[in-house]
Amino acid sequence: MPLCTSTSDLTQTLAPWRKQGGKIGFVPTMGALHDGHGSLVTRALSENDCVVVSIFVNPTQFNNAADLEKYPRPFEQDLTFLNAIDPKIVVYAPEATDLYRGEVVSKSYRFGAIASEMEGRHRPGHFDGVGTVLNLLFRAVEPTNAYFGEKDFQQLQIVRKLVELENLPVNIIGCTIHRAEDGLAMSSRNRRLTPEQLAAAPFIYKTLKKAQEDFKHKSIPAIVREAEAAFAAHPILELEYFEIAGIHNLKTAYRKHPSNTYRAFLAAFAGEVRLIDNMGLN
Numbered sequence: 678m679p680l681c682t683s684t685s686d687l688t689q690t691l692a693p694w695r696k697q698g699g700k701i702g703f704v705p706t707m708g709a710l711h712d713g714h715g716s717l718v719t720r721a722l723s724e725n726d727c728v729v730v731s732i733f734v735n736p737t738q739f740n741n742a743a744d745l746e747k748y749p750r751p752f753e754q755d756l757t758f759l760n761a762i763d764p765k766i767v768v769y770a771p772e773a774t775d776l777y778r779g780e781v782v783s784k785s786y787r788f789g790a791i792a793s794e795m796e797g798r799h800r801p802g803h804f805d806g807v808g809t810v811l812n813l814l815f816r817a818v819e820p821t822n823a824y825f826g827e828k829d830f831q832q833l834q835i836v837r838k839l840v841e842l843e844n845l846p847v848n849i850i851g852c853t854i855h856r857a858e859d860g861l862a863m864s865s866r867n868r869r870l871t872p873e874q875l876a877a878a879p880f881i882y883k884t885l886k887k888a889q890e891d892f893k894h895k896s897i898p899a900i901v902r903e904a905e906a907a908f909a910a911h912p913i914l915e916l917e918y919f920e921i922a923g924i925h926n927l928k929t930a931y932r933k934h935p936s937n938t939y940r941a942f943l944a945a946f947a948g949e950v951r952l953i954d955n956m957g958l959n
Contacts, residue, residue, distance in 0.1 A: 678760045679767045683775050684817045690767055691727065691818075699726030703820035703847075705811060708732040709749040710758045713855035713863030717824040718762055720852060729818050730759055731769040733776065737783040738806030744951070749868045769818065776813050783809040788838050794927045795920055795942050796831050796953070807832060808839045815845050822848045826855065828862045830940060830955045831927055854954075856882065862954045874947035877913040881943055884908070884919070885956040888941045892958040897921050897930055900941075908945065917944040917951070921958065 681687040694701060702725030704717045714730075721728045732755055739745035752770070759766050773781045783805040786792070792804045815823065825833050833851050840849055855863045860882030861875075870878060884904050891900050901919055908916035920929050923937045930939060939958045944951060 678756065678764045680756070681767065681769045681771075683771055687729070687767070687769050687771075687817055691729070694727040695819075697726075700821040701725060701818065702728040703731070703814075703818045703823040704728065705731045705733075705814050705823065705825075707734045707748065707865065708755050709751060709865030709868055710755045711863045711865065711867070713826055713828070715758070715762060716855045717826060717852055718759065718766065720850075721822065721824050722763055722766075725822060727765075727767065728763070729767045729769055729820065731771075731814055731818070733769075733771060733773075733810070733814070735806060735810040736773060736781055737809055738803050740800050740802055743949075747869065747949075749865055769814075771817075776810070776817065778813075784812070786839070786842065788835055788842075791831065791834050791838065791927045794831070794922065794929065795918060796944070799917060799944065804832070804835050807835060811836060811839060812843055812845070815840075815843075815847055820847050822850055824850050824852055826853075827851050828854045828864065828954060830924075831942070834924075834927060860886070862952075864952065866950050866952060869950045870947055874913060874950065877911070878947055878952060880907075880911060880914055881945055881952060881954050885941050885943060885954060888921070889956055889958050892921075892933075892939070892941075897933060904941075904943070913947060915946045917946060919943050924957075 679690050681690050702721035704721050706714055734748055736745055786805055786808045788804060797804055837849050840847055859879040861879045884907060888900050904919040920942050921939055922929055924940055940955050941958055942955045944953045
């Protein structure tokens with residue numbers, strides 16, 4: 678399996694595909710790969726001639742130094758995981774100074790209102806870091822198509838805005854959330870959960886499913902109040918936020934409008950581990 682640890686390695690590896698005019702698919706990851714990543718990679722393989730998977734823990738998108746330090750990095754396991762899917766996958770695992778071409782700092786972006794809601798409100802600077810690293814990765818890989826899971830739905834909207842702002846010729850494809858049998862959204866952070874926390878975490882999915890059902894006949898404030906009350910009584914999970922928003926501007930909604938499409942967004946802590954999820958409501 679081709680492994681590129683620098684941008685120059687990657688350019689050389691992809692040169693034959695570019696010469697042939699082949700479609701290049703790209704799945705950016707921070708490693709600690711799981712079946713959710715696998716579903717993105719499998720789709721990319723079905724729709725492109727060559728697929729690149731990046732493994733890079735981006736320091737500029739963490740506003741919590743401890744979270745960055747504890748982020749799982751099972752690199753050899755990740756390579757084995759990808760090789761089992763397809764040994765022709767190109768793995769791009771650059772050093773930070775190579776990717777950033779010097780000082781590892783984020784650029785400031787004007788993403789608009791979508792960056793100030795939910796994750797943007799609770800994680801200052803996060804989306805500037807996300808935008809910066811993805812801009813660098815897109816320019817290094819030059820993909821035809823790039824694949825992102827809808828678990829990070831707000832980030833997906835940010836990526837689409839980034840492509841518009843930077844005028845990047847890449848097609849952004851959002852993919853359905855990959856869940857465990859108990860409904861828990863697949864996440865690299867799940868590895869950090871204790872057995873007790875892992876058993877409790879599907880409560881997040883149950884809360885979202887209840888909101889989806891209640892959306893048919895209850896008001897938005899009532900749904901939010903019930904979700905907040907359910908978490909307040911939970912012995913393990915601590916709610917950071919539960920919000921319902923329109924999918925286009927991601928602004929918190931308080932009333933339903935028939936022409937709008939809504940999603941419920943949730944962030945909660947299991948000990949020190951922060952988990953996020955979301956679900957379409959209508």
